[in-house]
Amino acid sequence: MGYIEGHSRDQMLLLPASVDDYVAADNPVRFIAAFVDDLDLDELGFGRSRPKATGRPGYDPADLLKLYLYGYLNRVRSSRCLAAETARNLEVIWLLGGLRPDFRTIADFRRANRAAFKPLFRSFVLLCRRLDLFGRELVAVDGTRLKAVNSRKRNFTRQKLAGWIKLADERIEEYLARLDLADRAEAEAEGAARRAAVLTAKIARMRERRELHSAMLADLVASGESQMSLTDPDARGMATQPKVGVGYNAQVAVDARHKLIVEQYVTNSGSDLGFLAQTASAAREVLGVEQIDAVADKGYYKGEDIAACEDVGVIPYVVRPQRGPAINEGYFAKDEFRYDAREDRYTCPGGQRLDPYSRSQKNGHVTIRYANMRACRDCALKPQCASGTRRSIDRWENEAVLERMAERLDARPDIIDRRRETVEHPFGTIKQWMNQGAFLMRGLANVNAEFSLTALAYNLRRAINILGIPALLRAVQA
Ligand code: SF4
Structure with missing residues (x-):
């Protein structure tokens, strides 16, 4: 028995008459097109949203935005790969009407419009709110570390630099002592001159490196920063995440009903401490409610931040971490x-x-x-x-805030499990399925733009799974 065979490449075929025939009615690209066409790109902050009257016409930002949304939804994020898709992918050909911008144009669009991606993400959140996809009662706040375009070798802390300077001093001293010995040995001794030359070269190299590290340490002290990264200056060593090494901290607030991301941003802080009120209150505002419950893990347990939540309409739930000398000693x-x-x-x-x-x-x-x-x-x-x-006990003057929170947690023990279920879904999806454990761009503003696109693509995928394309299309075309 033979195999199923394809057509001969030379055979004439009666293909469908238009590109539209290749794109099914429930294809996500139809929603991407309708969603972007419905946006006011000028208001969102996208440049060149209105064509210039003079000069060579450029690409419509709506087309480039559609391309990016398609790419992030389909795990194609680099500008070169997106450019390749415009020539070979029928869905993209349909989406862009056959346009083929080069990779530089595509990359420049993302860089030039980086500030507009957060408002764009919010536009989709507002659409989801109109579609009643949010429970608007509970959000889970969490952070995840994502790799930056900066290797561990090109990240320096003050401690690391001081250690290297000390090591260089020790080595130089050792080489000088050996050089001294070589000098004292009979000059004619076999290989003495060669050894002396090798040691001299080593000393010169070590001095050069020491000078470089000393200058870097001086810069670091002058800047008031604790570390510096050479490839991406904004990236920081994530001490608690050795797998990530040097990266960023993406903060999200996720609504508990359908696990949709309501608020997101990226920081270069290695810790989550102090980000609860800011993240949850932004989520509360977008969701348009007076008050909202917010649950977070122990990494957010900071008295002032928890007290600030109550001032901005957020009712916090954070488990007290068991830390301190008494716990360490077993008292x-x-x-x-x-x-x-x-x-x-x-x-x-x-x-x-x-x-x-x-x-x-x-x-x-x-x-x-x-x-x-x-x-x-x-x-x-x-x-x-x-x-x-x-034995003494220390009490913060506003500790009543923390005691009220402990009482709330006692009354709702299930909320801790709900936190895990709610935030693990987006982080798991983003890192595993969407393969986005690392940023492609450098700089805090750029990675914020990247993560806005990532979070939007995640929400888009969730909304498609929950409602389906026809319902989403009706919502934007209404
Ligand atoms: S009396 Fe002092 S040592 Fe004894 S249980 Fe109380 S605090 Fe602890």
Whole structure:
């Protein structure tokens, strides 16, 4: 039995009469075209949205934007690959009407319009809101680290540079000592001159490298930064993510109903601390609600940030991390000391009262320390409680905010699981399915543009799965 065979390449075929016949009614490209055509690109900040009256005509930004949306939706992100698609991909040929911009034009469009991609992302979020795709009750906030175009070798911290300078000094000293020995050896000794020449060259190279590292350290100190990256100056070493190495931190707020991203942006901070109120309040605004619950992991546990949430209509849920010397040593945790707000005192696990005895302030953060030296002195529980003469408990002056949050968490233990289910979906999809664990561009503004496109493509894919293309088309054509 033979195989199924294709046509001969020379055979004349009756192909469909138009490109449109190749694109099914429920093909996502139809929605991409309709969505972009419905946008006011000028208002969103895209340049050259109105054609110039004079000069050589350029490409319509709407066409280039359609190409990018198609590319991000289909795991084609580089300008060269997108340019190749314009010549061989029938969906792209349909989308662009046969236009074939070169890769430079495509790359320049993304770079020149980088500030417009965030408003573009918001436009789609607003469309999803019109389509009632958001629950608008709970958002999960989280951050993920994505690789930058900067290798680990080209990232330097002050510590790393100081270490290398010290190492160079040691090596130079060692080479000089060996050179001295070689000089003292009989000049005629076999190979002495050659060894001396090798050592001299090594010393010169080491001095050159030392000078370079010293200059870099001086620049770093003068800039007030803790590290520098040579390929992408905005990228930072992500200490908690060794696999990422040097990269960025993408923050998202995801609505719990359909796991759609409501708010997103990229920072170069290695930590999530301090980003909860900012991210959740932006999500609340876009969702158009007075108040919203926001859940995040322990990495967001920062008193001031949690207090700020309450001021901007966000009800935070963040589990207190078990950290500090008492936890490390295996002593009673702070949670085991009960606070009485009326009396302003703690009751310890031994049933003793701990009263305020000192107050300190650091960077505006006021802390009150509670203790009871007399009770601790003779306490039988001290081996489980403290290593010194007494146990003290520090209380932030606004700690009532954290206690209210702990009560809310006790009342809704399921919310922690909902956080995981909600945020893992977009991050998993973006990194695995969309293959976007690394940025292609350099600079914070550029990677923000890239991530806006990534998040928009993720939302687009979700909305297509939930509603289907015909419903989405009706929504933009209404
Ligand atoms: S050591 Fe002090 S704080 Fe700890 S249980 Fe005993 S009395 Fe209470």
